[in-house]
Amino acid sequence: MRNTVFRKLMANEFGQVRAEMVARDHVMSALGGRTADEALEAGVPAKEVWLAVCDAFEVPEHRR
Template sequence: MFRKLMAGEFGQVRAEMIAQDHVLSSLGGRTANEALEAGTGAKEVWLAVCDAFEVPENHR
């Protein structure tokens, strides 16, 4: 579901780039991919991405 939400909000290519490259301080200085691999819940990662990129509430 996380990947589907990311692609829906940012487009497939940009979503992959964000998940791989954008470091999120709210996730302990990890990227979304690193946080997911470390066991952080997909919902927590999604909300961290939403906060970082100011995704409107109605898209979350």
């Protein structure tokens, strides 16, 4: 998954503004105590970050 696809999925799930806030501000233990943005910058694959966000926010399976 590309970062652009990750951003599109985030915006579709949370809305553009909230998606940016979640990616920037929400620290997740599944990402080593990092935010989604920090994890992506550290080289964590976008798909792994997306699945961590889905778990943290209980996104239904059919929207993952």
